[in-house]
Amino acid sequence: xxxxxxxxxxxxxxxxxxxxxxxxxxxxxxxxxxxxxxxxxxxxxxxxxxxxxxxxxxxxxxxxxxxxxxxxxxxxxxxxxxxxxxxxxxxxxxxxxxxxxxxxxxxxxxxxxxxxxxxxxxxxxxxxxxxxxxxxxxxxxxxxxxxxxxxxxxxxxxxxxxxxxxxxxxxxxxxxxxxxxxxxxxxxxxxxxxxxxxxxxxxxxxxxxxxxxxxxxxxxxxxxxxxxxxxxxxxxxxxxxxxxxxxxxxxxxxxxxxxxxxxxxxxxxxxxxxxxxxxxxxxxxxxxxxxxxxxxxxxxxxxxxxxxxxxxxxxxxxxxxxxxxxxxxxxxxxxxxxxxxxxxxxxxxxxxxxxxxxxxxxxxxxxxxxxxxxxxxxxxxxxxxxxxxxxxxxxxxxxxxxxxxxxxxxxxxxxxxxxxxxxxxxxxxxxxxxxxxxxxxxxxxxxxxxxxxxxxxxxxxxxx
Amino acid sequence: xxxxxxxxxxxxxxxxxxxxxxxxxxxxxxxxxxxxxxxxxxxxxxxxxxxxxxxxxxxxxxxxxxxxxxxxxxxxxxxxxxxxxxxxxxxxxxxxxxxxxxxxxxxxxxxxxxxxxxxxxxxxxxxxxxxxxxxxxxxxxxxxxxxxxxxxxxxxxxxxxxxxxxxxxxxxxxxxxxxxxxxxxxxxxxxxxxxxxxxxxxxxxxxxxxxxxxxxxxxxxxxxxxxxxxxxxxxxxxxxxxxxxxxxxxxxxxxxxxxxxxxxxxxxxxxxxxxxxxxxxxxxxxxxxxxxxxxxxxxxxxxxxxxxxxxxxxxxxxxxxxxxxxxxxxxxxxxxxxxxxxxxxxxxxxxxxxxxxxxxxxxxxxxxxxxxxxxxxxxxxxxxxxxxxxxxxxxxxxxxxxxxxxxxxxxxxxxxxxxxxxxxxxxxxxxxxxxxxxxxxxxxxxxxxxxxxxxxxxxxxxxx
Numbered sequence: 001x002x003x004x005x006x007x008x009x010x011x012x013x014x015x016x017x018x019x020x021x022x023x024x025x026x027x028x029x030x031x032x033x034x035x036x037x038x039x040x041x042x043x044x045x046x047x048x049x050x051x052x053x054x055x056x057x058x059x060x061x062x063x064x065x066x067x068x069x070x071x072x073x074x075x076x077x078x079x080x081x082x083x084x085x086x087x088x089x090x091x092x093x094x095x096x097x098x099x100x101x102x103x104x105x106x107x108x109x110x111x112x113x114x115x116x117x118x119x120x121x122x123x124x125x126x127x128x129x130x131x132x133x134x135x136x137x138x139x140x141x142x143x144x145x146x147x148x149x150x151x152x153x154x155x156x157x158x159x160x161x162x163x164x165x166x167x168x169x170x171x172x173x174x175x176x177x178x179x180x181x182x183x184x185x186x187x188x189x190x191x192x193x194x195x196x197x198x199x200x201x202x203x204x205x206x207x208x209x210x211x212x213x214x215x216x217x218x219x220x221x222x223x224x225x226x227x228x229x230x231x232x233x234x235x236x237x238x239x240x241x242x243x244x245x246x247x248x249x250x251x252x253x254x255x256x257x258x259x260x261x262x263x264x265x266x267x268x269x270x271x272x273x274x275x276x277x278x279x280x281x282x283x284x285x286x287x288x289x290x291x292x293x294x295x296x297x298x299x300x301x302x303x304x305x306x307x308x309x310x311x312x313x314x315x316x317x318x319x320x321x322x323x324x325x326x327x328x329x330x331x332x333x334x335x336x337x338x339x340x341x342x343x344x345x346x347x348x349x350x351x352x353x354x355x356x357x358x359x360x361x362x363x364x365x366x367x368x369x370x371x372x373x374x375x376x377x378x379x380x381x382x383x384x385x386x387x388x389x390x391x392x393x394x395x396x397x398x399x400x401x402x403x404x405x406x407x408x409x410x411x412x413x414x415x416x417x418x419x420x421x422x423x424x425x426x427x428x429x430x431x432x433x434x435x436x437x438x439x440x441x442x443x444x445x446x447x448x449x450x451x452x453x454x455x456x457x458x459x460x461x462x463x464x
Numbered sequence: 465x466x467x468x469x470x471x472x473x474x475x476x477x478x479x480x481x482x483x484x485x486x487x488x489x490x491x492x493x494x495x496x497x498x499x500x501x502x503x504x505x506x507x508x509x510x511x512x513x514x515x516x517x518x519x520x521x522x523x524x525x526x527x528x529x530x531x532x533x534x535x536x537x538x539x540x541x542x543x544x545x546x547x548x549x550x551x552x553x554x555x556x557x558x559x560x561x562x563x564x565x566x567x568x569x570x571x572x573x574x575x576x577x578x579x580x581x582x583x584x585x586x587x588x589x590x591x592x593x594x595x596x597x598x599x600x601x602x603x604x605x606x607x608x609x610x611x612x613x614x615x616x617x618x619x620x621x622x623x624x625x626x627x628x629x630x631x632x633x634x635x636x637x638x639x640x641x642x643x644x645x646x647x648x649x650x651x652x653x654x655x656x657x658x659x660x661x662x663x664x665x666x667x668x669x670x671x672x673x674x675x676x677x678x679x680x681x682x683x684x685x686x687x688x689x690x691x692x693x694x695x696x697x698x699x700x701x702x703x704x705x706x707x708x709x710x711x712x713x714x715x716x717x718x719x720x721x722x723x724x725x726x727x728x729x730x731x732x733x734x735x736x737x738x739x740x741x742x743x744x745x746x747x748x749x750x751x752x753x754x755x756x757x758x759x760x761x762x763x764x765x766x767x768x769x770x771x772x773x774x775x776x777x778x779x780x781x782x783x784x785x786x787x788x789x790x791x792x793x794x795x796x797x798x799x800x801x802x803x804x805x806x807x808x809x810x811x812x813x814x815x816x817x818x819x820x821x822x823x824x825x826x827x828x829x830x831x832x833x834x835x836x837x838x839x840x841x842x843x844x845x846x847x848x849x850x851x852x853x854x855x856x857x858x859x860x861x862x863x864x865x866x867x868x869x870x871x872x873x874x875x876x877x878x879x880x881x882x883x884x885x886x887x888x889x890x891x892x893x894x895x896x897x898x899x900x901x902x903x904x905x906x907x908x909x910x911x912x913x914x915x916x917x918x919x920x921x922x923x924x925x926x927x928x
Contacts, residue, residue, distance in 0.1 A: 099698055100813045146645045152706075155644070157651060158622055162878070173902045179809035180619070180843040181610045182880035183658050184895050185887055185907045185925045187621060190654035194647050206878070211702045234563050238675045241748025242616075242706040284705025287757055296751055345643035349564045379644040414626070414670070416646035423649055431648050438637045442914065443649045449913030450906065461649045 003058040004038055007083070010050055015041045015089070024065060024084045027073040029341075031426060034080040036063075041086045045164060045172060045203040048085065052201065053170035055083055055455055063457050064197035066139025067110065069131040071341060072424025074196045075139065078459035085201060087138045096121045101209045102161055102178045107138025107202050114207075123209040126153035126245075130327060138202045144194030146420035148246045148326075151378035153210065155420070157193035162206035165192055168199065168451035178206045191446075196422050197457040199450045213282035216245070217290040219298060220322040221310035222273035226352035229275045232306040233348070233377040236279055239297045243281035243290065247378035248326050251275045251355075254372040255325065257387070258332025265328055268321050271309035277377060278326050329374045333385055338394045340403060342384040344410045345419035351380055354413070361405060362386070366398045381419040407434055423461050432463070467522040468501055471547075474514055479505045479553070488529060488548045491537040493805075495890060498544040500527075505550045509628060509636060509667040512549065516665065517634035519547055519919055527921050528661035530603025531574065533595040535805060536888025538660045539603065542923035549665060551602045560585045565673045566625055566642045571602025571666050578671075587673040590617035590709075594791060602666045608658030610884035612710045612790075615842035617674065619884070621657035626670035629656055632663065632915035642670045655910075660886050661921040663914045677746035680709070681754040683762060684786040685774035686737035690816030693739045696770040697812070697841040700743055703761045707745035707754065711842030712790050715739045715819075718836040719789065721851070722796025729792055732785050735773035741841060742790050793838045797849055802858045804867060806848040808874045809883035815844055818877065825869060826850070830862045845883040871898055887925050896927070 008016045017024075018038040026033040037060060042048045055062050062083045065075040077084065087108035094104035096117055103125075105114060111125075111132040118125045127140060129147035139145075141163070146155045153159065162177035175189055182189075192202060223229045233247055252274055259265055281290050294312055301307050313319035333339050346354045355373050362369050368389025375383045386402060388395050395402065407417040411434050418427050432440055444462050447454075454464065472480045481488075482502040490497040501524060506512045519526050526547045529539040541548065551572035558568035560581055567589075569578060575589075575596040582589045591604060593611035603609075605627070610619045617623065626641035639653055646653075656666060687693045697711055716738055723729055745754050758776055765771050777783035797803050810818045819837050826833050832853025839847045848870060852859050859866065871881040875898050882891050896904055908926050911918075918928065 097813070100811065101701075102811065144647050144651065146647075150644060154618065154622060157654060158618060167902065167906070171902045171905075173906060174900050175903055176878065177880060178811045178878040179845075179880050179883070180614060181809045181840075181845045181883040183608050183610075183884055183886045184880055184882035184891070184899060185658070185903075186663075186910055187608065187654055187658045188903065188906060190621065190651055190657075193654075194649070194651045199650075211705050213705070237565075239749065241675050241677070242746075243749065282706075285703065285707065285757060287760055288752060293749060293751055345645045347564065347566065347642045349561070376645075381643075381645045414640065414642040416641060416643050416648055418648035419643070419645040420647055422647045427648070435648065436638050438631065438635045439639055439649075439652065441635075442631070442637060442652060445913045446650055446910065449909045 027076045032073045036084045039084045041089045043089050048166045049170050064201045066136030067134040069135045071421045072426040074424035093117045104206045109137045122212050141202050142197045143422040152245045159208045163189050164204040165200040168456045196460045211284045214286050216282040217294045218280045218313040218319045221277040222308040225274045226356050230352040245282045246280040248278040249377040250374040254329045254374050258328045261332050261335035269309050273308045340386045343419050343421040345381045346415035348380040491540045496537045500548045503548045505553045507553050512630045513634050528665045530600030531598040533599045535885045536890040538888035557581045568670045573601045586676050605666050606661050607886040616709050623672045627653050628668040629664040632920045660924045675748045680746040681758045682744045682777040682783045685741040686772040689738045694816040709746045710744040712742040713841040714838040718793045718838050722792045725796050725799035737772045804850045807883045807885040809845045810879035812844040
């Protein structure tokens with residue numbers, strides 16, 4: 001019997017798909033597309049384990065896939081003939097009781113669905129990112145997703161209390177505990193966060209929930225230069241501490257692109273500046289006047305010369321206007337044409353100097369290259385994306401040198417060349433070049449220990 | 465040449481100690497004491513690596529040691545003739561700039577020293593636990609310490625941004641980055657948190673700091689029964705959300721013991737009850753009236769019948785009185801005589817039912833056994849400690865059955881048999897018995913992958 005026949009028999013016609021696979025085989029940024037053996041869409045953990053067992057028997061590798069929104073091709077196979085294992089049919093959200101701050105969910109649950117289910121019980125699951133209407137919990141765990149609320153609530157690894165994982169040999173690890181403190185040995189629940197499907201397939205997770213804030217306030221601010229950007233962020237973190245749920249930024253370059261390409265996008269303030277800060281504060285207390293606190297803080301920031309202009313959102317519609325500016329940064333640049341995306345982290349205090357320092361260095365490599373840094377002012381995660389010089393069709397032969405220069409500079413100051421999107425397939429070579437060889441060796445040792453037959457998502461995180 | 469001669473030559477007389485070793489070879493609870501080959505006290509990472517290389521050459525194993533405050537014998541060797549490697553001479557705290565929310569420290573830095581250094585710059589490092597005057601950063605990382613502020617700030621693994629580790633083969637991994645978001649492959653920085661020195665020796669760490677709160681308020685509360693304990697905790701978490709820095713509890717049994725054995729300890733309220741809650745709220749904002757917020761919350765809790773009595777600390781002295789009640793729980797019980805300590809976690813909503821349900825089950829095993837549960841109401845971590853029946857000299861032959869019964873019950877409800885102290889040596893058998901065999905196998909695979917020669921702390925976390 002052939003593997004595809006066994007899989008068809010195991011999973012049935014809905015669970016084993018061999019036509020209409022375009023949505024599965026091609027990654028979000030359309031960097032890769034190989035013809036898989038087929039798409040397995042199991043309905044239960046047991047079926048996932050059986051697929052993995054069969055894959056082992058036939059020596060065929062598996063790429064697990066959630067919402068397929070990876071920006072570094074982590075969720076599509078590196079060659080043809082492999083199995084794509086989609087978790088999308090495993091999408092049950094467990095009971096959420098108002099008095100219990102956790103929930104058990106299937107890996108295929110879409111993030112936005114979990115937001116809705118938690119909200120029904122007066123709770124929140126605090127991961128927010130652009131792809132939340134498509135991204136699935138399993139994929140978010142596999143990439144250790146961050147997003148705009150990580151400053152306050154942490155990344156995915158901080159919110160995973162327990163996991164169920166099908167291991168590369170088909171065994172099922174039941175680690176579905178529901179406690180913050182579990183130090184009974186190695187932190188496997190953390191290790192699988194960010195493993196990008198290379199050590200096993202996350203099938204279920206126990207996740208931490210938080211009380212829903214009772215009120216919030218949002219402000220859009222204008223700053224004059226990159227030093228002011230960092231200093232304003234610093235001041236706000238000191239003054240509004242525990243209230244801050246998001247502290248984001250964009251720059252004039254990105255705003256220009258977005259306003260140009262998205263005619264319905266409006267900039268709501270009078271002044272323009274070098275950069276813009278979006279701050280959102282939230283409280284679960286019913287007795288805190290957040291707009292007042294925010295106004296007081298901004299008043300001091302104005303007095304100290306940190307801000308050029310700013311406004312607190314008067315209502316939900318205005319809040320949406322503020323947020324849309326930040327959220328449309330990727331789309332504005334996409335519509336401009338070719339681009340190179342870099343998802344990097346630098347120490348928070350270095351955000352300004354990094355941005356200032358890099359511009360002439362990149363311009364020396366490709367004169368006129370346009371830089372659009374935006375992202376998370378609170379945690380130093382910059383989406384540092386490039387567009388070619390005006391009028392140029394692309395980056396010519398300078399793509400590699402530009403990326404390499406950026407990544408090297410980031411690593412030199414204690415940052416990360418892969419902040420919240422992971423390494424996937426597209427950054428493995430960069431990691432091999434720039435990271436400490438001992439670190440890369442340990443990663444290969446871990447991969448080899450748990451997946452000696454290289455069944456799980458080969459080519460992601462480490463080669464072979 | 466003998467290993468001890470090579471070590472003496474490498475480290476000098478201060479760095480290689482072979483007499484006066486009592487403080488190193490015997491664990492905190494005096495469960496183990498074997499004669500080591502000697503105590504290595506290297507001064508640099510390079511020396512640590514050289515010690516590990518020599519240990520490999522001679523096939524002698526190493527137990528890394530911080531402040532030696534482990535409660536499960538993780539920091540002393542399992543047999544004689546091994547090397548104890550103390551990090552205590554590596555105790556430099558890097559520069560703390562007021563505008564940078566992180567610091568690089570040596571593994572041997574004592575936690576309280578880091579508290580002081582951070583405070584000098586208006587910052588905090590938010591791990592607080594009983595042993596903070598002795599425990600060292602390296603040991604706290606190795607055990608993934610939790611403590612009373614984990615609800616708000618997380619455990620050690622949530623505060624470690626980067627690490628430097630000497631691996632079991634003597635190579636040095638430099639992962640000293642300083643960013644929250646680093647998804648460039650497996651989360652090694654998380655894996656070494658809680659590895660209890662079995663995968664390598666943490667030599668330096670980059671740690672996350674937070675703005676120092678500008679004000680705080682503390683209350684001691686009395687509740688009638690275990691349901692009210694959980695409901696009060698739940699209500700306070702919902703109402704005071706982001707302000708809560710500690711939410712602790714103790715019970716009447718433990719208070720009785722402490723008041724009996726510590727004559728200078730005073731109970732400051734009029735009413736006694738089944739249990740007591742200690743809540744502390746903090747804010748970094750200068751414009752929040754915390755005592756008022758706390759009073760409002762407690763007012764509602766009284767109205768809803770959740771509380772019997774309570775008081776907000778009027779000053780620092782009264783705050784210290786409240787905290788001392790909680791902090792003297794271990795000491796009160798220690799002075800009572802023999803005890804069995806259990807460091808467990810249960811889902812927060814189950815704290816009350818667990819305590820209520822377990823009492824008769826343990827009484828059936830050893831009639832009259834006295835139970836003293838106390839700990840962290842906010843995260844479900846209970847220090848569930850037993851004293852023998854009044855008049856009995858000990859637990860007879862029931863020690864194992866009592867512990868096994870407790871651990872089994874905890875694991876059945878999605879909790880953990882090892883919450884914040886780790887497995888060490890003393891809980892490995894329990895984990896082998898009660899945890900999913902697949903989980904234990906994965907842990908052995910990880911150990912074998914990184915330490916095939918079993919040089920690092922053999923017998924901790926996994927056997928062999």
